[in-house]
Amino acid sequence: MFPTPIAHTRKPVQWLYKLVLPLSLLLWLLPIMAVALTSIRGAADLNAGNYWGLPSEWKIAENYVAVFSNSPIARYILNSFMVTIPTVMGALALSCLSGFALGVYRFRLNLLVFFIFVGGNFVPFQILMVPVRDLSLRLGIYDTVWGLVLFHIAFQSGFCTFFMRNFIRDLPRELIEAARVEGASEFHIFWKIVLPLVRPALAALAVLIFTFIWNDYFWATVLIQGDHAMPVTGGLKSLNGQWVAQWQLVSAGAIVAALPPIAIFFMMQKQFIAGLTLGATKG
Template sequence: MFPTPIAQASKPVQWLYRTALPLSLVIWLLPLIAIALTSLRGPADILSGNYWGMPTQWQVVSNYVSIFQGTPLARYIVNSFLITVPAVAGAVVLSCLSGFALGVYRFRLNLPVFFLFVGGNFVPFQILMVPVRTLSLRLGVYDSVLGLVLFHTAFQSGFCTFFMRNFILDLPRELIDAARMDGATEFQIFRKVVLPLVRPAVAAVSILIFTFVWNDYFWATVLIQGDHAMPVTAGLKALNGQWVAQWHLVAAGSLVAALPPVLIFFLKQKDFIAGLTMGATKG
C-alpha cells in the first residue's frame, strides 16, 4: 500500500534516487537563480543577452536602492499588507466560527452546507471575473483596498472552513459535553475550549492564506487600476520604464516582494508543521 522506503530499496533504485533528487532540485532552482543574478546585473547585460552568465557589471546595492527611490514599490508593499492582513484575519475568524458550527452541531443541512463551502474551491476563479467586478462596482468598492479585502475574505473562507471544520470535528465530544454540563455558553465553549485546542491549525491556515493572498496577481489586476491601492504583485510592472524594459529592477523588486511570506513561513514553520500534522497520531 505504501512505497518502500529508500533505505530498504534496491541499490539501483537508491542510486537513481540520489542522482535524480539533486538534479531535480537544481532544475527547480534555475529560474530563482536567474532572477537573483538578474537583480544584480546592470542594464548592459540585459541588452546584450547575458541572461545566464555571471554579471559583467555588478549592481548589488544600486538596483535595490533604485526600486525604492525611483518607483512606488514601498507604497505597493504597504498596500499588500493593508490587503493581506485584514483578509487573513477575516477569513480565519469566519472559518473558525463556521467550522465550529459545522463540526460541533448536528443538523439536517450540515453536509450540504459543508459541501457548498468545499464546492466553491472547485469553481475556476477566472469565470468569476465579470460578476465580481460588476458586484464591486455596485457596492462602490471597485479600485480600492477594501474591495480586495472583502473579496479575498469571502473567497478564502471556503478553503479555511473546510480546513477548520475537519480539525474541530476530530476534537473529543466529551470535552464539549463536559463544558455544557458545567454551564458554559456556546460562545464560551468556542472561545475557551475549542480555540485553544485548534491553535496550531489556526496558525497553519493563517500562513497558507497569507501566502495565497499576498501572491495574488489576477484579482489585483481585475479589481485595481490606480497605484493608490495596487498590491506589490501587480505593481511590479511599474518598475519597467516607459520605453525600455528594466528587467534588472523587476527582478530585484520580485525578490523583495517574495520576502514577507518566506520570512513568515520560516519564523512560524513549527506552528505550520504542527497544524498540518495535528491529529496524525493518537495517544
C-alpha cells in the first residue's frame, strides 16, 4: 500500500519526518504570524524596521477600529458575501446536474465532454483577462456584483463538475436501476436518491468554493472598479494612503477578511472531512 504509514517506515525516515514536519509548519506559519503582529503595531515600529520583534506600542483596538472607520470595509465584506454565496449556490447547482449527467448516463461523447470540463482548469486565467473584460462590457455587466458572480460560476464549473462527477460515478448503480424499474423519473432519481448520497461531497465542495471565491483578488480588481461592488480582497488597498503605506491597517483588514472563511470551515469541518474521505475505504 502506498504511501506507507510513518510508523511502519525505517527509523531514519521517522526521524527525518519528525524534524522536517515542525520546520515546515513553522515556515508556513511565519507569514501569518508576521501579519498578526503587524496588525497590532504602530506606524513608528514599521518605520523603524521592527517587523519581527514585539511591538513597542500595542495598538490592538486602535488599528482594528481604524480599519472600519478609515475605509468602507463593512461594505466590502457585504459585497464579498453577495458575490460568494450566489456563486457557491450556482456552481453547486450546475455541477450537480452536469456531474449527474456525466456520471450516470453512458453516451458516445461522455468522456470528451468530461475532458473539456477538466481541461478548462488548466487554462491560465490571466490570459482570459482582456476577453473576459471585453465580454462583460458588451453584456453590460461590467462593474456589477452579478457580473462577477456569473464569471465566477463559469470559471468554477469545470472543477466542480470534475469533483461531483467522480463522486456520483462511484455510487452503486443498482440503486439508480432499481429506481428506474420502480418507475421513478430521472429528476426524481437525481433529487431523492443521488443528492442525499452525495451530501458530504457537496459540503466539502461548498467550503472549497467559498474559500476560493472569497480570497479571489484577480477578478475582483479586473471586473470591479467602484466601492459599490468591490469585494473585501480588492478593497483592502483603500487602507493605504496616497503617499504612505499603512501596512498595520492593511494587516488588520486582512485578519478581519480572513475570519469568514475560517468560521465557515470550523462550522462545516465534519462535513468537509466526511466529503473528502467519502469512499476512501471502498474496496
